[in-house]
Amino acid sequence: MxxxxxxxxxxxxxxxxxxxxxxxxxxxxxxxxxxxxxxxxxxxxxxxxxxxxxxxxxxxxxxxxxxxxxxxxxxxxxxxxxxxxxxxxxxxxxxxxxxxxxxxxxxxxxxxxxxxxxxxxxxxxxxxxxxxxxxxxxxxxxxxxxxxxxxxxxxxxxxxxxxxxxxxxxxxxxxxxxxxxxxxxxxxxxxxxxxxxxxxxxxxxxxxxxxxxxxxxxxxxxSEAADFEPMTATVNKAAYDRLKSTSWDKYPYSLILVPGSGPSEPQVALSGIGLLRCRTAALRYFEGMAPFIMVSGGRVHPYQTPYSEAYEMKKYLVETMKVPESAILMEPHARHTTTNLRNCARLIYRYGLPFDKPYLISTSKSQSFYISSSTFEERCQKELLHLPYRPGKRLSNTETEYYPVLGALHSNPFEPLDP
Structure with missing residues (x-):
């Protein structure tokens, strides 16, 4: 196939x-x-x-x-x-x-x-x-x-x-x-x-x-597609309730997206690279770059793992980095880097964040440059049939800005674990 x-x-x-x-x-x-x-x-x-x-x-x-x-x-x-x-x-x-x-x-x-x-x-x-x-x-x-x-x-x-x-x-x-x-x-x-x-x-x-x-x-x-739903009443309730009172003009970005990185070992809940990505994103949050951090990643690696990347990253941000829970949005369904960006755009739209405001992707250097490459664009076109983002400017080796696009709303039943 x-x-x-x-x-x-x-x-x-x-x-x-x-x-x-x-x-x-x-x-x-x-x-x-x-x-x-x-x-x-x-x-x-x-x-x-x-x-x-x-x-x-x-x-x-x-x-x-x-x-x-x-x-x-x-x-x-x-x-x-x-x-x-x-x-x-x-x-x-x-x-x-x-x-x-x-x-x-x-x-x-x-x-x-x-x-x-x-x-x-x-x-x-x-x-x-x-x-x-x-x-x-x-x-x-x-x-x-x-x-x-x-x-x-x-x-x-x-x-x-x-x-x-x-x-x-x-x-x-x-x-x-x-x-x-x-x-x-x-x-x-x-x-x-x-x-x-x-x-x-x-x-x-x-x-x-x-x-x-x-x-x-x-x-x-x-049942991965149903994880933590309805999120506005569960894992995202604190942040969702805070959205309406957010003064968006105070921040250059609507949120900081942190793509997950699943561990190789079945007994490990959060990989080392995932931990480091969270730590970097927390630094940007405390600098006032955005009012929210979005952690993105589902139950992906290894095969049929019980651990949700987004949940474990949120847990680390709250318990270790002391980021308020009301500042963290979970996107616990993405199974690939392509859908990290697609699902982020969906939640920005559905939750009513400013759709014309850029968001910041904070990640490791290798993934950051991969996302901004033509190879990644080609992969999005092949797997999602569109680019679920509009690229902005690069800020550093680990941060680049992007804009959401409406094409991300399209459902895809050919990936039934995260359509």
């Missing part, structure tokens, strides 16, 4: 010209699905379930209702028809390209600017920014592109976490089992029974596949 994302997503990105700034609404709150993992990965599908008017429209459509029945039947029959390989089950869970195209065509036919689907695009898809990389396209086309991304994202999750295909980063994101032999076959059979049972009353055409993707992420203990 290619390390990078599917070609159809790249084509979409090439069409990007960011939507007008008035199109997105910073105060927009994502509707919650059955789980945080679902909401972050498959937002259109979440909207299909949660917006009653849309749900009724899709349920009543004869062609889409028949697809739901057919998918339920495929799952049930697999329990008696699949006897040799686990992929016999998983292939029936997935959405075929023919099925995806069939739904795309039907959504185009059902869409009207003033009906439930039209309102969905105008009131949710565009304001949320979650599909912003699809650019300025007609509303019906945006709806279809969002559907096709979510559908193929479900298939990707099943390919990796049910079938054992290689993810983009195998060393940290791979399946938790050896996907071969009778023992694994029995696991998938049992999972299929549970998914078929859960999907018996499914009325929407995608729900059996959605249930399957979510269950296999759960079976693999891959």
């Amino acid at each position: 290619s390390r990078f994302f599917p070609f159809y997503w790249l084509v979409a990105a090439l069409l990007l010209g960011s939507l007008p700034s008035s199109a997105q609404v910073p105060s927009y709150v994502l509707l919650e699905g059955t789980s945080v993992v679902q909401t972050k990965n498959y937002y259109l599908l979440t909207l299909f379930q949660q917006v009653d008017e849309v749900k009724r429209l899709l349920e009543k459509d004869a062609e889409l209702a028949e697809m739901a029945r057919a998918k339920r039947t495929q799952l049930s029959r697999s329990l008696t028809e699949c006897e040799k390989t686990h992929t016999c089950f998983t292939e029936r869970m997935k959405l075929s390209e023919a099925e995806i195209s069939r739904v795309s065509d039907r959504l185009k036919q059902l869409y009207q600017p003033q009906n439930a689907l039209g309102k969905l695009v105008a009131q949710h898809l565009v304001p949320s920014g979650t599909y912003i990389l699809f650019g300025k396209v007609p509303s019906a086309e945006l709806l279809v592109k969002a559907w096709e991304q979510d559908a193929r994202g479900l298939n990707y999750a099943l390919g990796v976490y049910a079938e054992g295909q290689k993810p983009h980063y195998p060393n940290i994101d791979s399946i938790s089992y050896l996907p071969r032999g009778r023992r694994y076959f029995d696991l998938v059979y049992t999972a299929t029974e549970a998914i078929a049972d859960e999907s018996q009353k499914a009325t929407l055409f995608f729900e059996p596949t959605l249930n399957a993707a979510l269950r296999f992420l759960e079976i693999n203990h891959r």
